[in-house]
Amino acid sequence: MTESGTKAAPEAKPRRGRPPSTSLNQGLILDTALAIIEREGADALTLRRLGTELGANHTAVLRHFAGKDEILLGLAERLIEEAMDGFVPSAGWRQTLESMASRVRAACLAHPQVAVLVATRVSRRAAEFRGADVVIGALRQAGFEDRDAARYYRSLVDTAMALASYEAAVTALDSASLEGDRMAWRREYLAVSPARYPDLAAVAPFLAEADEDDQFGTTLGLLLDAVELRARAGR
Template sequence: MPKPVVSESARRRRRPTKNGVVLSEDLIVRTALRMLREHGSAGLSVRRLGIALGADPSTLYRYFAGIDDLTLAIGDLLIGRAMDGWHTTGDWCADLRELGLRIHAAYLEHPQAAVLTASRISGKSHEIAADEAILGLLRGAGFPDREAVRVYHAFIDMTLAFAALDAASLALPERARRADEEMWQATYARLSPATHPSIAAVAPLLVADMNDSAYPTALDMLLTSAARDRERNGSARGA
């Protein structure tokens, strides 16, 4: 059975591991993130993590309840990296767009980790800080609370959904990913106008666009819609 999780100060290892480092939550999470990048989800286990850290695998249970708890911490780390250096400018729409792009990019830097964590809710510090920032932007812009939650829900779910989708593509074996990318040219661009007139008409555009993420476009569409709703609701209240 895993040992109970205790406070950081109580569980910190005083003596260096075989690799000459002192264990901490941050070190374990960063090492796990590196292992995911190098070996994929199948390569992440308590035993392998212990070997990489030069520590008895059972020691890791003093920091995390198990691999799932560690996975949530990895997701929170990615959110923290997205938030690092971000600040508000007074333009809620621009600020929200920048934050969305940062979150999406942070996940795509670690596609194997993104596939594991984008659909999870960690309840950890960076995730909570991001949620507070998003809701603060919307409420500060004058969105009523119910509308702020509606836009927040659409924004965060869309951002993480695109992160998971785009990361899953990046995480494919190189051969499979190349085959998917070439399908637009190899198949769609060769369809006959007689049988597929709409596809044939836009085939060059499909070839040029479809291997790029649609997230920036979808994000702009969401924010434009939210801004219009805000203006319309504001006008209705002032009438």
């Protein structure tokens, strides 16, 4: 009881399982942001929602990140960290590039909602710098001068991220949409008019078959074949 005779309000207790704001750190905030996006999609991620999930005022998050955009850059770095974890360059430059691209793809497919959200961002952090160093080193090993190594690095990385995030976006579709798109190759494309679309009709029976191929590997192989041809010409 207070001196006025009214009962004092009980102290608010933090929700069970949520850390007090004093224990917040960048890693925990990124873990929570990642979980929100993977569970509910990109639109669900707001500073207020982060604060609620962490059991803290959203302003506490701003003591660790300047804003939501910096959190997104941190998530982009998380994908690259996952891709680079345990990576050892191969003896051959092409094998190094293939391995790096496959690792990026695996990280994107493991976190499809996040991959679609951050694929176009430049994280400007340590894991990204290390990945860039590895890719550029492989291109210089192939024999490219520095200017060309820089240009082809950008082309390779942008293409690999575009392919991986596209594939991630496909896996993130709801099952009905995904099945409808897959069946289109076996229905609508097979039914096109040979008179109106002669070339499409000629290959239509093989489009569904191609849908089962590793499109990422096929496209990456075409790009690396072109890089290898240019490397030979440069020598």
